[in-house]
Amino acid sequence: MASSMATMRERLSQAPWGLWWIQGYRLTRIELRRNLFSWRAAWIYFLAFVPTFILLIHLVVDRHSGNSISEDTSILAGIVQLYYIRLGVFFGCLGIFSRLIRGEMIERSIHFYLLSPVRRELQLLAKFAAGSIAAILLFASAILANFVLVYVGFGAAGSDYIFNGPGLGQMESYLAIIVLACLGYGAVFLLLSMMFRNPTPAAMLVLGWEAINPILPSLLQKLSVASYLRHLMPVQVGAEGIFALLTVKTEPVPAWQATLGLMALIAVVLFYSCLRIRKLEIRYTTD
Amino acid sequence: MSDQIIFEDVSKFYGEVLGVNRITLSIPPGITTLVGPNGSGKTTLMNLMTGLIQPSRGRLSVLGLTPADATEFFSAVGYCAQFDSFPRNITGWQFVYDSLMLYGMEKAMAADFTVEALDRVQLGEAAGRRIAGYSKGMRQKIRLAQSIAHHPRVLVLDEPLNGLDPMARAESMALFEDLGRQGMHVIISSHILDEVDRISDRVILITGGYLIAEGDIHQVRQEVHEKPMQVLIRCDRPEVLASRMFSVNHCVEARLHADGKGVFLRTSELDQFYSMLNGIAAEGLIKIDSVAPADDDANAIYQYLIGTEGSAS
């Protein structure tokens, strides 16, 4: 046992970390350039910024009174929980992360990556990093813009709410939620895209799973991205009809525990993805 | 470190479909041609060689390396695959440069290597254009450029002459010949056997996933005993030579050349044939201009060993 640990330590110390860092960094940059800054990514910009556009119209057209701050705060919470988490980030990450491996397979260009002198695990992690950066950059900046647009219309009352009230704390929570959502859904969709030729039906099952998760036993709730995020929401949303199902209150979990739980879930999914990519084979004829 | 590409009892099955079966091979440096009909397993063999697929059974190594050591392995191997597809929205220059950057090179060195590779395939001027707008020949060239850009020691080329015009084909052949002469392993699969044959040192014949023959082309030809060797003799009196040769029982066929100044003779005993020919030449009755084997090329070997049931590709 001790000798195997020593061997592993020796192997780790001898690994070319510098080269791996350069390769990972460059691969991430290449992926970002190909996926984030292209016309094909326009629909993800749309997904991220369409609420921003509506809030901009609201800012320009509607009158804001001090009384409606709490109402707009609830609406913003609803936008984050019911739109971004359930739809925007979900479908955005599905598009971004499925493309990274499965998209390259469909376009028959994955072999260029597999023939590069980069370890496959490193390729997967670099692709995950690129997808995460792309998703976080878009959705976090959209959340930030939404937050500013909601409160800027209230003038002094708005700035008071942000700087002297709970505003800044809420914004931090929303940003943390979006970052974790992008990482969580990203890891899940990256894995699904390697497991299935068409990952969308599986993703729809994930969507259904996420929807019914609040009514499942607490052990099964731990296998859901949204369940962790729900505990981080700074403002609870009162929803009607089908949306009520999505916002059912479950046993309270501390924020740090929810964050660590989700990070652990992401780590497990990525570890399994690394194992799978080592066995990945090119069979374009069947893809 | 070994200087060979070694297959040890390698098999590959795609579910119930056989890719290749029990291949044991050792490929030394030089130019090796992979010959076989459609679906014979050539691309499978090349994909195995480059780690794109893993063997169902057996082991293989390239210069003592395996794809598990990705950094060293892919620094030593360049693969110009036959998949006519590229990453989206990139120019030829970006395509080669991006791949070089992943080797951990300095930017300036990667740029120099990119220019060098593009120049070698005569694609310097079109490098700034998007690959999506390239012609088929240009796409073939840019793939070739990408596979040689990092100066690999093993170059695997799957149908590298496809889509190239005669000029570009000749240039590519010269490039392969040059690389092979410098001691690189060049493994080519091509259905333009006449052209590849001129530069090949060795041939590997494969059909139905099974290895049929491998080795030096001339040696392989001599091993095909059931098909007597054909020799073309250019001389002033071919009909006399043919009749003399038919007096011995190992000469089984004679056919006059179309221009009437030569004869194709087929013999099952090459050594005796040549000694008899020397005798006839010494007699001085027939003036012999040249003697050359007419069917110890890859094309003929393909015909004899694999037959006409499928065309080479």
Place this chain on the structure above:
Amino acid sequence: MAVYKRSYRAYEGPVTSPAERILVLARYAWAEAWASKITIALFILCLVPCLISLVGIYAANNPLVRSLINGKASELINVDAGFFLKVLSGQCWLALVLLSWVAPRVITFDLADSALPILLSHPISRFGYLFGKFLALFATLSIVTWIPCLGLFIYQGYTSTLPWMAGNLRIAFGILAGSFIWIILLSILGLALSAWVKWRVVATGVIFAAVFIPAGVGAIASAVLRTRWGFLLNIPYMITLVWQRLLGAPEHFNTDNFLPNGSIACMLTLACLVCFAMLNQRIRAREVVRG
């Protein structure tokens, strides 16, 4: 001097009419759609709610069963417009799931493999090509929507002790009209989005996204701008209103969010027109690649 053997003769025999040729495409598209085991699995899944409803109708009309289910429980299985609305809604949403799998299969292979120029080099128009595909989708979705729903309606009429069917013909009409509107909309949407994105894998997700993302956006617009018109982007909401009104079932949505029939019709027509424009752009016998 060249010698030509004039033995070649072009085919001059009878050919089928253009309308019949469309059916060839429809037949092939149908075969492609049903070649997948997942299509079969989804089809079986789509029929499960119908079987449950069938049992419900039997229970509702069987005096013995009704006597066993006492009190309020027996009211739960009243077979009326509300009951058929639930059945129709369930079947139509399952039809969306089926479509998201089937629609990409019938069209993306042609586009991704560049087979469209070959197909359109035959005496088939672009409209004919699309109509053939549309027919296949229409037939596929029909067998999980109005056909089983009407079957249940007929079974209810047969098992009911009262002269039920004649008094509830509006339900049958509602089922038929509501299903047709939904099937036509879905088929056009499925074809357009599949043709637009070209890749089957992507198309499946995009079809779902195209239904639910605008609904989310509409909900945001309604909440932020305090207007009900945001619901005009919400296809699930609009189509549920349509079904309620066609079947004559009680409307259970908030009356503040009332949408007039005209605005719903305009919005659904606009959605179809956008899809037609997308199809017009994509279904061509050539593709320009800019380098």
